[in-house]
Every structure is written in structure tokens, then in C-alpha cells.
Amino acid sequence: MGRYLLRRLLQFVPVFLGTTFIVYTLVWAVPGDPFAGKCGERQCPDTFVSLMTERYGLNDPLVVQYFTYLGKVLTGNLGETFSGVSISEQLLNSAPITVRLAIVALLIQIVIGVVAGVVTGIRGRGYLDNLVLVSTLFLISLPTFVTGSVLQILLGVEWGIIDPTVSAQATWGELIVPGFVLGSISMAYVTRLTRTSITENKHADYVRTAIAKGQPGRRVVFVHLLRNSAIPVVTFLGTDLGSLMGGAIVTEGVFNINGIGGLIFRNIAEKEGVMVTTIVTLLVLVYLLMSLIVDLLYAVLDPRIRYD
Amino acid sequence: MSTVYDGERGEFVAEPAADTVPLLAVKDLRVEFRTNDGVAKVLNGVSYHVDAGETLAVLGESGSGKSVTAQTIMGILDMPPAVVLGGEVLFHGEDLLSAKPARRMQVRGEGIAMIFQDALSALNPVFTVGFQIAEQLRVRRGLSRAEARKGAIDLLDLVRIPHAKQRVRSYPHEFSGGMRQRAMIAMSLALDPELLIADEPTTALDVTVQAQIMDLLRDIQRERDMGLILITHDLGVVAEVADRIAVMYAGRIVEQADVYALFRGPAHPYTEALLQSLPRLDLKGQDLKAIKGLPPSLTRIPPGCPFHPRCPRAVDRCHQEVPDFHPLPGDRHSACHFAHEMLVSGYPGSNPDKHSRGLSRGDA
Ligand SMILES: Nc1ncnc2c1ncn2[C@@H]1O[C@H](COP(=O)(O)OP(=O)(O)OP(=O)(O)O)[C@@H](O)[C@H]1O
Numbered sequence A: 001m002g003r004y005l006l007r008r009l010l011q012f013v014p015v016f017l018g019t020t021f022i023v024y025t026l027v028w029a030v031p032g033d034p035f036a037g038k039c040g041e042r043q044c045p046d047t048f049v050s051l052m053t054e055r056y057g058l059n060d061p062l063v064v065q066y067f068t069y070l071g072k073v074l075t076g077n078l079g080e081t082f083s084g085v086s087i088s089e090q091l092l093n094s095a096p097i098t099v100r101l102a103i104v105a106l107l108i109q110i111v112i113g114v115v116a117g118v119v120t121g122i123r124g125r126g127y128l129d130n131l132v133l134v135s136t137l138f139l140i141s142l143p144t145f146v147t148g149s150v151l152q153i154l155l156g157v158e159w160g161i162i163d164p165t166v167s168a169q170a171t172w173g174e175l176i177v178p179g180f181v182l183g184s185i186s187m188a189y190v191t192r193l194t195r196t197s198i199t200e201n202k203h204a205d206y207v208r209t210a211i212a213k214g215q216p217g218r219r220v221v222f223v224h225l226l227r228n229s230a231i232p233v234v235t236f237l238g239t240d241l242g243s244l245m246g247g248a249i250v251t252e253g254v255f256n257i258n259g260i261g262g263l264i265f266r267n268i269a270e271k272e273g274v275m276v277t278t279i280v281t282l283l284v285l286v287y288l289l290m291s292l293i294v295d296l297l298y299a300v301l302d303p304r305i306r307y308d
Numbered sequence B: 001m002s003t004v005y006d007g008e009r010g011e012f013v014a015e016p017a018a019d020t021v022p023l024l025a026v027k028d029l030r031v032e033f034r035t036n037d038g039v040a041k042v043l044n045g046v047s048y049h050v051d052a053g054e055t056l057a058v059l060g061e062s063g064s065g066k067s068v069t070a071q072t073i074m075g076i077l078d079m080p081p082a083v084v085l086g087g088e089v090l091f092h093g094e095d096l097l098s099a100k101p102a103r104r105m106q107v108r109g110e111g112i113a114m115i116f117q118d119a120l121s122a123l124n125p126v127f128t129v130g131f132q133i134a135e136q137l138r139v140r141r142g143l144s145r146a147e148a149r150k151g152a153i154d155l156l157d158l159v160r161i162p163h164a165k166q167r168v169r170s171y172p173h174e175f176s177g178g179m180r181q182r183a184m185i186a187m188s189l190a191l192d193p194e195l196l197i198a199d200e201p202t203t204a205l206d207v208t209v210q211a212q213i214m215d216l217l218r219d220i221q222r223e224r225d226m227g228l229i230l231i232t233h234d235l236g237v238v239a240e241v242a243d244r245i246a247v248m249y250a251g252r253i254v255e256q257a258d259v260y261a262l263f264r265g266p267a268h269p270y271t272e273a274l275l276q277s278l279p280r281l282d283l284k285g286q287d288l289k290a291i292k293g294l295p296p297s298l299t300r301i302p303p304g305c306p307f308h309p310r311c312p313r314a315v316d317r318c319h320q321e322v323p324d325f326h327p328l329p330g331d332r333h334s335a336c337h338f339a340h341e342m343l344v345s346g347y348p349g350s351n352p353d354k355h356s357r358g359l360s361r362g363d364a
């Protein structure tokens, strides 16, 4: 187990270097003047440009720039944007909001997705099953942007049930609808995956044994059946975190939420390369860690899997 | 229904006394499976009974309905596709088929327990063996976690699993086949059932382990005066442990007799064929007699006696008339028109002409 962990952590290094380097190159290769609009209406004075070019090492070869940057990030010095805003401060402000949004989305996926999947999986074919199949297909085929805009217009503008945009505090209550939007596609997948998994497992021998030994029905379902059926669902949820990040950018854009997604959104538009690379670097780290956690969780859920 | 149960009976009781009720009696069970391929009449009036302390062996070819009968008794049939058309499962005289779900659940485990052929798939792969045994004690007996764990260790000890204290934490896949079957037996004994149904408990195991498991089952059954229904293909096992035998063919019991009587002289040509397919020392070197032909398709069971297409003794009458499952002297039953003649003519009497005139041959 310890060796497995070490091996996995070592594997992080090339993956981390590779992905961040690609992102770094892409961001800095985007054509356009990084200082455009940084000095109000006027063209930036040459002294400012040369100072900035000096400070950010913009004349060095890209690889050198990349490693200089990486060294700073790894020592915890995230630096400032061209406009002089502290990057770490910005991140500390917006990260909690995105984390909250992601938790809401994840909870919605798990609670609604798993419940709908279990109910339809156990009942089998019928009215409810068709309803769930059609509505999940509907959700899967709608892009997050569309789901978000439609709900924003209907619930927010037309019926006035929610505020169309989320306040700067982004309270849990305000994040329910955006969380639903963000989680909707994965929720549909979780539903279908749970349903299939339950359908496959409900006739398994060990389920029959659990009934035959006189365990109450709900224990047969919620302990014996669900525990086995959860394995593919957990795997999916883990690997799906990446698309949750991508969806967060869109959702935060639609509902005007000041999270990480919104931050990337605005900084790409403003060509704040340092900020964008830093955020993406962090996201890569988070993603790698989550996938490790999921793999470890997988071994907990299924004892037949051994890591060594 | 108020009946008194007499648990004091010996092992070879021939006739149940009129005022006692058997531990379990299955009466005229009829089950069919409705699938896209048609309706398979899997059980066509199965009746058998078993008493406390008694071992009933259920014999029969693959597909004859042995497992489906057991599943109907336990209430673990897949419905659909299975449909129970009729019959009774009387446990101490109480019909389980018409009992409420809560009552059925109560009977499972502490009234009737069951063990399955393939312990690897029958045990839950994601829980430890200890958990799956202790679960019975916690959920059904209300024991605390610690007490239940201790109970699980005692049960593993009882089924002779070495180092039970450590093995209680193992997962099913970490056990050998024999140990898994022992663990399953331990689990089935957790609530001290009055009747154990063992559906081919040793088929998946190698011969030495088979013998150990059978010894274990027999010892436990004797100690606890438990009823045992042993479903098996293995006539050797039957001869060794069974008190009574029920032979199934195409969803019916075709013969029922105590083990000595049946081995001495079968009263049904199918049983006779089964016995003849056994290797015998005195006929060493000769070919084994396999039963000719295939069991009937359960979607199209032949009219008359279902065995007639394969029966060496079949006559015209067998093609039309379904033989009753009728009583014979010595508390045995057979579903053959010529059962009486078979008994009189003796065994092995494979000459198809003997059945009606066999009286002249005298007893073997
Ligand atoms: N779930 C099911 N769906 C459809 N048919 C079934 C099902 N379970 C059993 N059957 C059918 O019922 C018949 C009897 O099956 P059963 O399992 O009782 O046979 P068996 O006597 O136990 O045979 P074996 O010795 O192979 O275990 C078989 O023809 C089988 O195809």
C-alpha cells in the first residue's frame, strides 16, 4: 500500500509538468498584446512595458520562463498579475465559493442521481422508469450553458423564485440552483449508471443469500445491493470531477458567481496569463489528488482490489 | 392452525403418526416460469416432507426442479419470471406461501436456513466473512457489535475453521473453496435453524473436501437434531448420509423411499436407471449404463408418464395415462404404473416384459 502510494505520487511529477507546460505555452502563445488596456484608455508607456517585460522575464525563452514560474509557484510565491493584484489573495477569495458550488453540485448528483437510480433499478420497467430515462436523456443532451440560462430566465426572471444572479457572498441557499445546473449532466449519468448497476446486481447470488438468510428487505437493498452497485458510480464521480471544473466556468459565468470559474473567465478575457496558468496549475493538482483519492476509495469499496 | 410438534423422533421413523405434523411438508407445489421462450412447467405437483433430525436427499437430473423447489420453500424465487400456481409449504403445519412477508422473513434463518452450491458467489464479496455472520446476530438477535463478533468467531470454530479469531476478518475471496463453504454453513447456523436446505453443497469442491464438508454437515445435524434437505447428484453421498430419498423427474417426485429400501429395490424405472449408472465393483470392466435420451423440455412435457420416451419398461398405457404418485408397502411412494410389479420382481430387473408377469419370479 505504501509503495503503491509512493509510485502514484511519483507518477504525478511527469503528468503535472506535462500538463502545466502545455497550459503555460498555450496561454503565452495566444496572440495579442498582454499590456493592451492595462493603462486605461492610453497606450502603455514604453517604460512600463519594459519594466514589466523585465519583471516577468518575457524576453527569456519560453522554457526558461516556465521553470522560473514553476519555481516561484512551488515555493508558494504566486506573485501578482500585470495589474498588480495579488494572485493568492484572489484565489483565497474565490476558491471557497467554487468549492461550495462543487459540493452542492456533487450532493445533488449523489442524492437525486442515486435515489432515482436505485428506485428505477429495483422497480424495473414501468412508467417511472420511462420518465427517468427520458428526462435523463434530456438533461444529458442539454449543454450546461442552456440549462443554466433557461433556469435563470424561468426561475429568476419570469417567476421570481430566485435571484437571477448570485450575490458576492454566494450563500449555500443561493447556490442550489447553480449547483443543480452544474451537476445536472453528471446527475443524469449517475442515475443511469446506478440504475444499470442495480439492475445487474439485484439478481446476484449474494443478494439472494441475503434474502434467504432472513435479512430485512431494506438491509438487503441498502447494505448488500447498494454497496456493490456503488463501485462503478464512485469511479464515475471521481473521474467526472474534471468536467465539473469545466462546467463551473460556464455556470459561474451564467450566474455571475465570483468563484474560480469566474476568475478564469475574466482573466482569459483580460489576457492575464500569470493568473490563468496559476489557476489551471492548481486545478491540475486538485484533479490529480482527487483521482488518487478515488483509486484509494475504490480499494476500500471493493476489497478484491489490492494495491501493492 | 394449532399443532403439536414432536421433536423426539428417531432417525428411521417409517410412518408419521397420525397426530403429528412433519417439520416441513411440501404439498403439490406447482411453479412455472414465463419467459419469452414460452411457459416452462418447472414444478408439476411436488410433494415431500422432512422431520426433525432427519435427512431427506433430493435426487434428480439437472433441470428436474430440485433447486426451484428449495427456492419456493425459502421464498427466494425470481418472480417474475416464476409464478407459483398452487400448492402448500407447511412449516410446522403453517402455510408459508400464504404467510405475510414479515412472517416469511422471520422463518428464514431461524426456521429454515439454506446453503448454496457456489459459496464464492453466494457470499457478498465486499464484506468480511465475520461481518456476514455477525450481521445475522446483530440484526435478527439484537446483539451488540462485540457480542456478534464473538458469536461469529464461535460459529467459525464450530465449523472447524482454524484460527477463527483471525479468519473472521477475511473476505470470501481470501478463503479456499472448502473454507468458504464452511463459512456459509456457519452463517446458516447463526440463528439455530430447525431445518437446513443444502443445495449441492459440495459439487464445486474436490473429493477430500467434499467428504469433510459432508461429515461436518452430518455431525452438526445430529448434534442439533436438525432437519436436513440435501439436494445432490451424488448417489454415494446419498447412500452415506440420507435417511430418506426423494427422486425428482421433470418437476415431479417420481419415487420416495427410505434409503435402504430404495437401494435394495427401486420402485421406479428412473430410479433404477440412476442406480444402474453407478459404478459397481461386481460389474467392473463393463460399460456404465447411462440413462438413454434427454430429460423432456419443460415447455413440452410429453403426455402420459413424462418418463415414457426414455423408459425401458414403457407400454402403451404409459403414453396416455399419467401415473399417480401412489403409496406402496413400507412407507414408500412411486409414480409408475408398474411400481408394484417392480418391487415384486426385484432388482435389477431391466427386462421390459417382466413388469406385468413379474409375480412368478419371486422376490430377490
Ligand atoms: N430464473 C429462471 N428463469 C427461467 N427458468 C428457470 C429459472 N430458474 C430455473 N429455471 C428452470 O427451471 C428448471 C429447473 O431448474 P432447477 O434449477 O430447479 O434444476 P435443478 O434440478 O436444481 O438442476 P441442477 O441439478 O442443475 O441444479 C430448469 O429447466 C431451469 O431452466
Ligand code: SF4
Pocket: B268, B269, B270, B305, B306, B307, B308, B309, B311, B312, B313, B314, B315, B318, B323, B335, B336, B337, B338
Ligand atoms: S409409468 Fe410406464 S413409462 Fe412411466 S416409468 Fe412406469 S413403466 Fe416407465
Ligand SMILES: [Mg+2]
Pocket: B066, B067, B068, B199
Ligand atoms: Mg440446482
